Amino acid sequence: MRRIVWIIVLLVAVAIWCWLLPPFHVISLRQHRQTEQQAIFDGAAFARNFWDQKLIPASATATDAAELSAALARDFAAAQKKFGHSPGFSSTTSFFIKGSVRITAVEKDTVHVALDGTTNAPDIELPTGLIFGNVVRDASGLLNASDFPNSQDFNAIAAALNHIVETDVLPVLRAQASVGKAIRFTGCVELDEDNKTDPWTVVPVKIDWP
Amino acid sequence: MKTNWLKLALAVLLAAAAILFTQNASAQAAAKGKIAVVISTLNNPWFVVLGETAKARAIELGYDATIFDSQNDTAKEAANFENIIASGYKAILFNPTDANGSIANVLKARIAGIPVFCIDREINSTNAATAQMLSDSYSGCVKLGQYFVKQVGETGKYAELLGIVGDNNTWNRSKGFHSVVDSYPGLRMVAQQSAEFDRAKGLEVMEAILQANPDLNAVFCGNDAMAMGAYQALVAAGKDKQVKVFGFDGADDVVKLIAEGKIAATGMQFPKLMARTAAEYADEYIKGKRDFPQKIPVKVDLVTPDNAGKYGDYGKK
DSSP states (O other): OHHHHHHHHHHHHHHHHHHHSOSOOOOOHHHHHHHHHHHSOOHHHHHHHHIIIIITGGGGGOEEHHHHHHHHHHOHHHHHHHHOBOOSBOSEEEEEEEEEEEEEEEOSSEEEEEETTOTTOOOEEEEOSOOOSSHHHHTTSOOOGGGOSSHHHHHHHHHHHHHHIIIIIHHHHHHHOOTTOEEEEEEEEEEEGGGTTSOEEOEEEEEEOO | OHHHHHHHHHHHHHHHHHHHHHHHHHHHHHHHOEEEEEESOSSSHHHHHHHHHHHHHHHHTTOEEEEEEOTTOHHHHHHHHHHHHHTTOSEEEEOOSOTTTTHHHHHHHHHTTOOEEEEESOOSOSSSSSEEEEEOHHHHHHHHHHHHHHHHOSSEEEEEEEOOTTOHHHHHHHHHHHHHHTTOTTEEEEEEEEOTTOHHHHHHHHHHHHHHOTTOOEEEESSHHHHHHHHHHHHHTTOTTTSEEEOOBOOHHHHHHHHTTSSOBEEEOOHHHHHHHHHHHHHHHHTTOOOOOSEEEEOOEEEOTTTGGGEETTEEO
16 A cells, blocks of 8 residues: 555656656647748748848939949949948959940840940940849848858848849840830949959849830 | 087077077967867868968967867867867867857857857857858859859759758858759759768769769769869769869869869869968957957859969969
């Protein structure tokens, strides 16, 4: 009898112990999946929100392409510092620019344009095929790598922004571009001091058709 | 006889001067303190360059510097950190082993008041290290991917050798590459396997891939050590002209093979620039500076047979 009492006391003690300090938790698979999903960074959603809320509204404050061209011709380094963004160590700088242009040629994956009323202007190409790289993410200077603990998340934003350009901007440009048409563009370009004379490849984020 | 005495006296004077100079230099270093350089593995020449450069720059700046090898093992890395914290080091120049697994070590150092400057590899935290100097692997591999499509064409079979799966560089490189190559449905990846950034494993994995895919057109390797291993396997199988090899790092042996037209391309990561800057940041921190950007990207250059002559000694000539 005494032995049974001891066993009951022991079982009660173990039960209280487990209640106070549970050795494991039971959660449903659905709950586990939801927690996992929440922990995964959604680059596409972040990029869409950034595009709508920050990047497109910032196009009003983009640097005028003709002004940038003149500033770079005067003093490349000073213009890079004033208008561009080049985080860390890099020989390239990205710029968020806008301009009024006339279409001079239309090719399979490129629309060539010329800046209106500007002498010694650079050749500008607007790519209309696949978009790669980080220029759309970096040119405006609105996003900072230091805000993202995992650089894979920061890079996922770059890929998602390129996808938005490919789906939202380029189909219209491809469909409506014809030689002689005037357009206003806002876009992102990466320039390298070592290759100053190269054409500017500007990834468009906004095209206005007069 | 007189000349001999003069020579002896001069030798004694020179020896005394040398001893005094050495003692003075050691005293200066002792006064400035010790800097630890913790490297993920010294079993790869690229990381040896990274570690030795950081150490040399720390010594130039007047510190005693010691390299610790984590042997790609987070437990070994944790032991290194405990040793460093107990030994009164003033700063740690750190090449992490694992983006998540290394955070605890950095936090321990931070709690002990020792600043940590990550080099080349990141940790998935923005409030543990003082600053992180990181190659922009993603952008580098976007460029590499674009060059890959130009060289291989829009159709073909390729394999990918991944690095260590717990390291962010592995995935930033892979994702940068795939952000381009996956847009071409005619390019088919027939194998994707980790060779852990290791040359011997690169050779081993490439041999196995070739057995199953003798008609391979190209291989993309997440670092140059694996690219060298893969190239060795291709030479042994007589397929080095059939299969184009793409690496990443900018290791000297690979840059030389690119110049000879034997390897297609690599991404130059500038390890010496990152290592020197990390040592200089540590010096600035010790002198009182505190406002460092958390993540400092370092651009990666595409090295191809057209420009390989401009690169060497782990940087631009």
